[in-house]
Amino acid sequence: MSIEVRNITKSFGQFKALDNVSIKINAGELVALLGPSGSGKTTLLRIIAGLEVPDPTSGPIFFGGEDVARRKVGQRGVGFVFQHYALFRHMTVFDNIAFGLTVKPRKIRPTKEQIRARVSELLHMIQLDNLADRYPNQLSGGQRQRVALARALAVRPKVLLLDEPFGALDAKVRVELRGWLRRLHEEIHLTSVFVTHDQDEALELADRVAVMNNGHIEQFDKPDYVFHHPSTPFVMNFLGQVNQFRGRLGRTGEIHIGQYAGVAEEMVAANTSDWASEANASFFVRPHDLAITRQPREGQLSFPGTILRVHSAGVRIRVELQSDEGEPMLAEVSHARWERLGLKAGDRCFVTPHSVRIFDAVDTPAAARTTETPKAGASASGEEKAS
Amino acid sequence: MSLLTRAQKTDYGSHFRAVKEATTEPAAVKWFLITVAVLFMSVFLLLPLICVFYEAFASGWELFKKAVTDRHTLSALKMTFLATGITVPLNVIFGLAAAWCIGKFQFVGKSFLLSLIDIPFAISPVIAGLLFVFIFGTQSAFGQWLQDHNIRVLFAWPGVTIATIFVTFPFVVRELIPVMQSQGTEEEQAARVLGARGWHIFLRITLPNVKWALLYGIILCNARAMGEFGAVVVVAGNSAKTNTLPLHINALYQGYADACAPFAVATILAVMAIVTLIVKSFIEWKISAKENRL
Numbered sequence: 001m002s003i004e005v006r007n008i009t010k011s012f013g014q015f016k017a018l019d020n021v022s023i024k025i026n027a028g029e030l031v032a033l034l035g036p037s038g039s040g041k042t043t044l045l046r047i048i049a050g051l052e053v054p055d056p057t058s059g060p061i062f063f064g065g066e067d068v069a070r071r072k073v074g075q076r077g078v079g080f081v082f083q084h085y086a087l088f089r090h091m092t093v094f095d096n097i098a099f100g101l102t103v104k105p106r107k108i109r110p111t112k113e114q115i116r117a118r119v120s121e122l123l124h125m126i127q128l129d130n131l132a133d134r135y136p137n138q139l140s141g142g143q144r145q146r147v148a149l150a151r152a153l154a155v156r157p158k159v160l161l162l163d164e165p166f167g168a169l170d171a172k173v174r175v176e177l178r179g180w181l182r183r184l185h186e187e188i189h190l191t192s193v194f195v196t197h198d199q200d201e202a203l204e205l206a207d208r209v210a211v212m213n214n215g216h217i218e219q220f221d222k223p224d225y226v227f228h229h230p231s232t233p234f235v236m237n238f239l240g241q242v243n244q245f246r247g248r249l250g251r252t253g254e255i256h257i258g259q260y261a262g263v264a265e266e267m268v269a270a271n272t273s274d275w276a277s278e279a280n281a282s283f284f285v286r287p288h289d290l291a292i293t294r295q296p297r298e299g300q301l302s303f304p305g306t307i308l309r310v311h312s313a314g315v316r317i318r319v320e321l322q323s324d325e326g327e328p329m330l331a332e333v334s335h336a337r338w339e340r341l342g343l344k345a346g347d348r349c350f351v352t353p354h355s356v357r358i359f360d361a362v363d364t365p366a367a368a369r370t371t372e373t374p375k376a377g378a379s380a381s382g383e384e385k386a387s
Numbered sequence: 388m389s390l391l392t393r394a395q396k397t398d399y400g401s402h403f404r405a406v407k408e409a410t411t412e413p414a415a416v417k418w419f420l421i422t423v424a425v426l427f428m429s430v431f432l433l434l435p436l437i438c439v440f441y442e443a444f445a446s447g448w449e450l451f452k453k454a455v456t457d458r459h460t461l462s463a464l465k466m467t468f469l470a471t472g473i474t475v476p477l478n479v480i481f482g483l484a485a486a487w488c489i490g491k492f493q494f495v496g497k498s499f500l501l502s503l504i505d506i507p508f509a510i511s512p513v514i515a516g517l518l519f520v521f522i523f524g525t526q527s528a529f530g531q532w533l534q535d536h537n538i539r540v541l542f543a544w545p546g547v548t549i550a551t552i553f554v555t556f557p558f559v560v561r562e563l564i565p566v567m568q569s570q571g572t573e574e575e576q577a578a579r580v581l582g583a584r585g586w587h588i589f590l591r592i593t594l595p596n597v598k599w600a601l602l603y604g605i606i607l608c609n610a611r612a613m614g615e616f617g618a619v620v621v622v623a624g625n626s627a628k629t630n631t632l633p634l635h636i637n638a639l640y641q642g643y644a645d646a647c648a649p650f651a652v653a654t655i656l657a658v659m660a661i662v663t664l665i666v667k668s669f670i671e672w673k674i675s676a677k678e679n680r681l
Contacts, residue, residue: 080580090595
């Protein structure tokens with residue numbers, strides 16, 4: 001069953017948790033709401049569930065074409081998995097899973113045998129067949145999470161909503177459960193929405209990812225597309241580390257950063273028509289698109305820097321640098337390339353951006369917004385000293 | 388080989404001893420502290436209790452039996468049971484409602500409500516008794532109205548009960564609030580999403596989760612209700628009909644009864660207190676066993 005919300009706004013006092021948000025989720029899709037804390041992702045999930053009431057100015061909430069905005073949470077037919085499981089601590093695993101069935105009005109309540117059969121089926125699905133008589137506090141975190149999921153599925157909900165489903169688990173269990181949830185979704189094809197602040201989780205698990213920030217949805221696309229074609233600086237920043245340089249964009253597409261100028265091999269802009277005008281701009285470069293060389297590259301934008309630290313424990317070597325203005329930069333190179341360069345911490349070198357992304361030729365508040373959530377944002381503007 | 392293992396064993400032994408010695412007080416300090424504690428408990432707690440039982444039986448079994456089965460004693464026992472029997476259920480209902488709303492919801496005036504609940508702890512029971520005399524006495528309009536309609540509150544069982552309720556009402560709610568607050572509302576929300584309705588959620592989720600705290604509160608409330616003196620003595624007046632057990636004991640002690648009579652009646656209260664203590668320890672043991680399982 002598809003889910004569609006239109007123009008949802010939610011304020012908590014002065015704070016706007018959601019500001020006019022609309023989203024349409026197709027039937028059978030697994031969608032991630034991804035964003036930092038305070039971005040409104042959990043609020044949106046709870047509004048879809050009916051656990052939170054949006055502001056009166058908000059639009060409708062459709063489940064498969066039917067407006068459920070006026071319906072109470074118990075009547076919406078949603079399965080909800082809470083971040084901290086919220087299992088009933090005084091009930092066994094069996095009773096927890098059976099709860100939703102046993103509280104149905106007498107007329108539509110299944111018989112004892114039917115309930116038993118349904119619970120056994122779910123216990124089998126979550127691979128906890130022999131733990132039916134345990135209490136929640138006798139289970140591990142991963143087991144509790146699976147019981148919470150089975151409990152939500154017992155009533156055959158139309159949509160499944162998960163709030164930070166793996167947030168309270170340790171890294172290894174998290175990855176295991178992720179794969180398990182993905183396979184489960186492929187089996188039952190229930191329209192599902194989950195909230196997460198972990199970009200790996202969102203990109204690996206979801207069919208589509210909605211990246212949220214400050215109560216807005218910044219971008220809603222397939223994981224691959226969101227990662228490779230971020231539509232705002234925020235999305236680029238949130239889905240991995242990025243260097244940010246302030247400078248000027250020339251008429252012919254050359255980049256001016258301080259006294260250094262030149263073109264980059266690849267340049268992607270949100271709006272190419274803006275290239276014509278000479279304007280101040282922010283340039284975004286992923287660490288793996290920032291090449292380190294001993295000499296400046298002819299005809300390309302290259303500027304000097306100093307190597308601060310080298311992290312070599314990993315698949316690729318991560319190099320922390322500093323521009324002559326003291327701005328931090330981050331580059332990623334392969335082990336082979338690093339050996340050939342023969343550089344070490346403290347050495348001088350040149351950096352050359354290969355692929356540069358511009359979101360708005362003019363320095364707009366959109367670009368400024370990314371600086372509020374710095375991850376690896378680094379700017380090197382107005383360089384004056386020669387190397 | 389065997390030498391080696393023995394050597395290792397001794398080694399570990401001395402190691403453990405060393406650790407133990409490093410973290411405990413010297414024996415002299417230990418015994419001194421224990422002696423002080425035991426002496427204090429004996430003089431202030433155990434000795435009076437033994438005295439009560441000793442005095443009660445000092446003049447022989449017959450006199451004890453006479454005092455305990457006396458008409459006035461039985462009437463006082465009945466009054467105590469009546470007042471306690473009404474007080475405890477009412478305070479349970481009130482306590483659950485108040486703790487639920489304080490523990491699970493955010494609203495303006497919450498801390499004010501909390502301080503209101505603590506008033507009976509803060510003010511002297513005698514003042515509470517006087518308060519009710521003012522409210523229900525004939526000098527107030529309400530008291531006048533009650534008298535016109537021939538309803539007796541003061542110097543009758545309703546007055547005794549109301550005073551007992553007032554004095555004991557923080558007990559249940561004070562036990563429940565921290566438990567409800569720490570448990571939060573997620574389980575209730577989960578039940579609501581699963582389609583459970585308000586009353587169902589309360590009976591199947593909220594109530595079982597606070598079961599032991601509630602029982603503990605009931606025990607404390609019950610103990611205090613049976614033993615309350617100050618507030619009750621003001622509203623009960625000076626009649627044998629409205630005496631509760633503590634009042635009756637006082638009357639016997641002040642009056643011309645047998646010397647053993649007040650002590651004999653006091654043993655009834657003492658036994659009830661001991662039973663309460665045993666039940667309380669059992670519940671505490673249950674709670675800690677439950678927490679250890681977590």
